[in-house]
Amino acid sequence: PIFYRLFLFPGESAQNEATSYHQKHMIMTLLASFLYSAHLPERLAPGRFDYIGHSHQLFHVCVILATHMQMEAILLDKTLRKEWLLATSKPFSFSQIAGAILLCIIFSLSNIIYFSAALYRIPKPELHKKET
Template sequence: MLSLKLPRLLNMHQVPKGILFGYRHPKSSAADCLVSVFQMTNETVNIWTHFLPSWYFLWKLLAFLSARDVWSDRYTWPFLAYLATCCVYPLASSFAHTFSSMSSRARHICYFFDYGALAAYSLGEAKMQRQQLYLCEASGCHESVVPVHYRHTALALLTCFLFATHLPERLAPGLFDYVGHSHQLFHVCGIVGTHFQMEALLADMAQRREWLLAALPAPAFSQTLGPVLASTAVNLLLIAAFSMTLYSVPKFSRRKSKHRRD
């Protein structure tokens, strides 16, 4: 008879902590959080490595809008939806890292928005990939674009590796508290990977426009911008619902403990 032996659980003193110093006070004020952006903490690099790129992607979005008549050219709508989400997800992440130390509730709410923005980016990315890359093999991708896709893929894999392994701080706890720990490297690789992804998709869209328009119908609003807007609305409703739950649970706990005393 087969027997399953579960892994042994460890206590907090048996796990490599990795990051030992540089934490902000867990009940910081909003002003303290804003000031900490200009102070070296273990979150400072996390904040700036996503805040600055969000403005870079916004600049790319505005340049894309000014160079094309996107509202009458439905072919550009998948890329427009994708590029809009590229602006949102690093900005949401930057705000989450900035204000997450206000309280336990604030931390949860901040990362609700962070994960919601990542979900929107995933959908925007999927819309663009389906429209531009699905028939890449059949139509033949331009040779100059393939290396850019390779760079994006390699950075995506490296991003996953850093997030899962917590390297390098687990090898030298305390050494990478302020600069160089895995989450900072995760941020940098993710942003650079998004940049290469954006450049590859933009090149694909330009080089294969005639073939794609001949092979596929022009994308509709319900296939591009519509789903991204609808999913954003649903995400906001979910964030509101779960945020309200955070405020109702402590009251329930106090009532329960009061009944026990009675």
């Protein structure tokens, strides 16, 4: 929804104070994934970033900053778009909420059953037999 709002539907609703936070969130997320997958900067200077500045540490810093930007954007969106959302959205009915909860329960139980059954299909390791 955010990509759609910011890039495919650039209108008045997309251009507000929260837009810059959404963009910063996306940039920090992309930077985090790039630094971690490229193993920068330790690839450029092996051994120099073993304790401070390792890509995994930079990944965590970028993800924390991205989460902060995302939360700020959500709070601003909630504040700035509250009247519009209340005017254009109708509340969910009880059956819609119950259906969503039921789907989540069915999906969760099917995952539990599938992966539990997969555990029983794993061959048991042979125990080392003592030779006499």
